[in-house]
Amino acid sequence: MRTILLVTQIVVSVALVASILLQKRGAGLGGAFGGGGSTYYQKRGAEKILYYATIVLSFLFIGLGFAILMFA
Numbered sequence: 001m002r003t004i005l006l007v008t009q010i011v012v013s014v015a016l017v018a019s020i021l022l023q024k025r026g027a028g029l030g031g032a033f034g035g036g037g038s039t040y041y042q043k044r045g046a047e048k049i050l051y052y053a054t055i056v057l058s059f060l061f062i063g064l065g066f067a068i069l070m071f072a
Helices: 002-022 028-033 046-071
Strands: none
Touching: 002 046
């Protein structure tokens, strides 16, 4: 069981890194502190799917980490 969880976490981590790297570069943290561009745009199509996939993969990664910890 532990081996399956470890392999799944490796696959999820590779997919998470890929989804982060494929996203369009934005203002980053500069927008949170008042800097950055003043334009606002809405995510559409593939960009929106990639955004939500990144969120889901992040939660899966954290959940798998806790599951591996419980079975250790």
